[in-house]
Amino acid sequence: MQRDVIMAGFGGQGILLIGKMLAYAGMHAGKEVSWLPSYGPEMRGGTCNCTVVISDQPVGSPVIRSPRAVLAMNLPSLEKFEPNLRPGGLLLINTSLISRGSSRDDLNVVEVPANQIATELGNPRAANMVALGAYLGATDVVDLERVIEVIRETFAGKPALVDLNIEALRRGHQLGAAHKVAEA
Amino acid sequence: MTKKLMKGSEAIGEAAVQSGCKLFFGYPITPQNEIPEYMSMRLPQVGGTFVQAESEVAASNMIYGAAGSGERVMTSSSSPGISLMAEGISYLAGSELPVVIVNIVRAGPGLGGILPSQGDYFQATKGLGHGDFRVLVLAPWSVQEAADLVQDAFDLADYYRNPVMVLGDGLIGQMMEPVEFRSDRTPIKELPPKTWAATGCDGSRPTNIINSLFLDPEELERHNHKLKAKYDRMVADEIRVATYGAEGDFDVLIVAYGTVARVCSTAIDELREEGLRVALLRPITLFPFPYEAVREAAVQARAVLVVELSSGQMIEDVQLALARSRPVHFLNRMGGMLVSPDEVVAKAKAILDGRSAEVFHG
Numbered sequence: 001m002q003r004d005v006i007m008a009g010f011g012g013q014g015i016l017l018i019g020k021m022l023a024y025a026g027m028h029a030g031k032e033v034s035w036l037p038s039y040g041p042e043m044r045g046g047t048c049n050c051t052v053v054i055s056d057q058p059v060g061s062p063v064i065r066s067p068r069a070v071l072a073m074n075l076p077s078l079e080k081f082e083p084n085l086r087p088g089g090l091l092l093i094n095t096s097l098i099s100r101g102s103s104r105d106d107l108n109v110v111e112v113p114a115n116q117i118a119t120e121l122g123n124p125r126a127a128n129m130v131a132l133g134a135y136l137g138a139t140d141v142v143d144l145e146r147v148i149e150v151i152r153e154t155f156a157g158k159p160a161l162v163d164l165n166i167e168a169l170r171r172g173h174q175l176g177a178a179h180k181v182a183e184a
Numbered sequence: 185m186t187k188k189l190m191k192g193s194e195a196i197g198e199a200a201v202q203s204g205c206k207l208f209f210g211y212p213i214t215p216q217n218e219i220p221e222y223m224s225m226r227l228p229q230v231g232g233t234f235v236q237a238e239s240e241v242a243a244s245n246m247i248y249g250a251a252g253s254g255e256r257v258m259t260s261s262s263s264p265g266i267s268l269m270a271e272g273i274s275y276l277a278g279s280e281l282p283v284v285i286v287n288i289v290r291a292g293p294g295l296g297g298i299l300p301s302q303g304d305y306f307q308a309t310k311g312l313g314h315g316d317f318r319v320l321v322l323a324p325w326s327v328q329e330a331a332d333l334v335q336d337a338f339d340l341a342d343y344y345r346n347p348v349m350v351l352g353d354g355l356i357g358q359m360m361e362p363v364e365f366r367s368d369r370t371p372i373k374e375l376p377p378k379t380w381a382a383t384g385c386d387g388s389r390p391t392n393i394i395n396s397l398f399l400d401p402e403e404l405e406r407h408n409h410k411l412k413a414k415y416d417r418m419v420a421d422e423i424r425v426a427t428y429g430a431e432g433d434f435d436v437l438i439v440a441y442g443t444v445a446r447v448c449s450t451a452i453d454e455l456r457e458e459g460l461r462v463a464l465l466r467p468i469t470l471f472p473f474p475y476e477a478v479r480e481a482a483v484q485a486r487a488v489l490v491v492e493l494s495s496g497q498m499i500e501d502v503q504l505a506l507a508r509s510r511p512v513h514f515l516n517r518m519g520g521m522l523v524s525p526d527e528v529v530a531k532a533k534a535i536l537d538g539r540s541a542e543v544f545h546g
Contacts, residue, residue, distance in 0.1 A: 020189070023360060027189055033189070034359055035189070035359065036359045039354065058326075060450030060453060060525070061446050061447040061450040061524075062446065063355070063447065063524070065524040065525070
């Protein structure tokens with residue numbers, strides 16, 4: 001079984017980081033994984049995205065044109081990747097920064113006020129963790145505890161951020177778990 | 185043995201270090217800058233030296249000198265930079281010096297763009313510089329295979345006293361995948377001591393001279409024959425090829441290399457789910473090209489599909505292999521655009537339905 005997701009947002013939102021953390025957690029869980037960043041002539045503040053594939057089999061194409069899931073952290077990302085989602089796929093929309101809903105009626109949509117939740121927790125920069133948590137909650141791609149381990153490793157040098165990020169991940173996970181999508 | 189999640193560029197750098205590479209000379213160019221970045225961090229830790237040269241031309245001459253001392257040496261670049269190194273690579277081949285050259289290919293011609301391409305196939309396999317020479321060309325399709333092939337490349341370079349090129353693209357360089365380095369790895373060739381190296385001489389042995397200048401035509405022809413015999417040994421002993429989905433019967437044989445072959449493997453899974461029998465043959469060595477393996481695999485198929493990120497380069501070798509015994513079809517993207525699994529699926533179906541026209545070269 002293969003799961004794949006395109007995560008996209010502004011440069012600086014920590015998109016590539018949560019993609020890497022997902023890939024690490026998948027690898028620790030004994031899965032085959034690939035993480036592919038968008039690269040090209042980009043400017044600071046521009047859009048960035050990464051594709052993560054997690055599979056029981058060796059990963060075939062690391063480039064996914066029609067993903068099973070899209071995590072859109074800003075409007076340009078939603079506009080770019082929503083049309084390519086597979087029918088029945090999972091669309092996570094960061095409603096803190098995106099004021100419109102999905103323009104398709106064949107998707108499973110989870111609205112995540114990621115920045116708002118992170119701000120409530122005391123640091124808006126943890127919005128990416130809320131979003132990652134929501135993706136995990138909706139899909140169960142990787143066990144939450146695996147990702148928490150990766151958070152502890154990733155932020156080992158910044159202990160003050162560990163609890164905040166774990167809490168942000170859990171809040172997102174609760175939200176996503178209320179919208180389970182089996183095939184995404 | 186634990187797996188680490190590594191970027192392709194970092195895995196290539198680490199593989200070189202694990203192979204005993206102590207010297208790296210290069211000049212920055214996107215999309216392979218993570219390789220020199222990694223080497224600049226890592227080589228001082230193992231007593232090696234990293235030099236950012238003033239140009240690719242200089243870097244290619246620095247690897248010439250360093251390889252002449254018998255040390256393991258590597259450079260990396262991307263397409264336009266490799267063109268600048270062409271002179272030095274020809275001299276390396278003429279002087280029979282072992283080096284590993286990594287080309288993370290970008291789209292061309294000219295400065296082109298920085299996204300993935302396979303437009304340097306001809307350059308790598310047929311004409312990497314002036315004169316009459318070949319280099320072994322290895323094309324990985326995953327980060328793990330990139331790491332493995334870099335380690336093999338050092339052994340092959342030493343064994344044949346010849347440059348070896350690892351040909352990847354921006355996907356291989358940028359992608360992160362789990363990688364494992366075996367601590368019990370042994371060289372894939374029996375490697376004699378480098379008695380030819382210019383290591384300083386106290387008169388106890390004849391002076392070693394490293395040179396590619398032969399003004400006497402009879403002497404140069406003897407040298408040319410010697411080189412040709414070496415390339416013939418590579419053809420006889422070093423061909424590497426992999427297949428995917430070729431265990432059972434198949435109607436269409438896809439030939440593709442590098443990351444494009446990965447895309448094709450996904451397409452083959454989808455086609456098989458629909459009951460359509462398509463298989464992949466993936467050359468891992470581009471020189472020597474697996475002509476015989478292509479010919480043998482194609483016997484089973486009704487048609488052959490070549491998929492490339494170029495206007496059509498490897499397809500010429502496939503057609504040479506098949507000698508018009510099977511119709512050859514072609515699917516490609518250029519300019520940094522990638523072929524998608526959907527495009528491969530659609531093309532394979534068109535071939536099976538008789539809606540695709542075969543292509544001819546020559």
